[in-house]
Amino acid sequence: MRYLSFLLLLVAFSTVFLTACTTGEEVEEIKEEDTDQGEKLLKPKELSDAFLNGNYEKVYSQTSKAFQKAVSLKQLQELGEEFNKDITTYTLQSELPYGNGSNQYVWIDDSGSKGMLAVFDVEDTIQGIQFIPLDMYPETDNIYTETVFDFPFQGKWFVLWGGTNNLINYHYAYENQRYAYDFLTMNENSTYEGDPTLNESYYAFGKEYLAPADGMVVKVENSVKDNTPVGRMNDKQPFGNYVILDHGNKEFSYLVHFKHQSIVVKEGDQVKKGDLLGLVGNSGHSSEPHIHFHVADSPDPMTSKSINITFDRKDKFIQGDFVE
Incomplete structure (x- = not known):
């Protein structure tokens, strides 16, 4: 899936710990009889316990040959022992379809300061493992908007990025x-059907993009052309086409990546929750059609500070969840 290549480009891989990922072409199947003494393969959700308990040989035996070519058992063990210091538990944060039957899993430790990411293929071979220290901003994590927001869409959508650490939400590193x-539309673990180089192939493209709460339109950009999927993203105009809404209380919605010339509101308009703003597109810093939504304390994207969003529902959600 295209959005997952975008994911790997954005995750902060510059770390003193270990990253070794392989492509689908490098997958080496490991059958049950290939593991030490015929032991059963670890299931993906068992990896964190095996790793924390120091069962590095077991973990390593299940990695692909491409991984083993890049990383030795000794390296994995040394890095693991250092990383596991002072950790008592890992908690699974998210599970994300990775394409070709593979899945990505993310765990964080009990302090929230360390995270682990692993990719398992359809045969439960470990294609990549990443260990990373996590940014922590507890002083703002627990400050929420006074405005109560709905989602800026109808129907069922998938959370690609969302949460309060940088493994499940790459935005978290940026104030x-x-x-x-970031929200996508997905069907049977795919975000498109047909030609992946056409925006029209993506389920999200052209869907209604709605006002998440009452407010006044304070900024609009509607003239940025949509990117071609699997092509270059527009880093010169990272928001692409966008609408910024003023909800009062120094709370401003940023709704980003609209379809070219689809926005139907203008600056100064008053909108109600659920009103049509435009259509979902692929403009700006976007690899495929999707919705980007955040709230900040000013309409200036360069100097504003993001605020955690109060949604009109009790259930929490993060990367890997479906919402509607």
């Missing part, structure tokens, strides 16, 4: 969009 969400 001006720390509590942003």
Whole structure:
């Protein structure tokens, strides 16, 4: 899936710990009889316990040959022992379809300061493992908007990025969009059907993009052309086409990546929750059609500070969840 290649480009891989990922072409199947003494393969959700308990040989035996070519058992063990210091538990945060039957899993430790990411293929072979220290901003994580928001869409959508650590939400590293969400439409673990180089092939493209709360339109951009999927993203105009809404209380919605010339509101308009703003597109810093939504304390994208969003529902959601 295209959005997952975008994911890997954005995750902060510059770390003193270990990353070794392989492509689908490098997958080496490991059958049950290939593991030490015929032991059963670890199931993906068992990896964190095996790793924390120091069962590095077991973990390593289940990695692909491409991984083993890049990383030795000794390296894995040394890095694991250092990383596991002072950790008592890992908690599974998210599970994300990775394409070709593979899945990505993310765990964080009990302090919230360390995270682990692993990719398992359809045969439960480990294609990549990443260990990373996590940014922590507890002083703002627990500050929420006074405005109560709905989702800026109808129907069922998938949370690609969302949460309060940088493994499940790459925005978290950036103060001006720390509590942003990216939403996709997905069907049978795919975000498109047909030609992946056409925006029209993506389920999200052209869907209605709605006002998440009452407010006044304070900024609009509607002239940025949509990117070609699997092509270059527009880094010169990262928001692409967008609408910024003023909800009062120094709370401003940023709704980003609209379809070219689809926005139907203008600056100064008053909108109600659920009103049509435009259509979902693929403009700006976007690899495929999706919705980007965050709230900040000013309409200036460069100097504003993101605020955690109060949604009109009790259930929490993060990367890997479906919402509607």
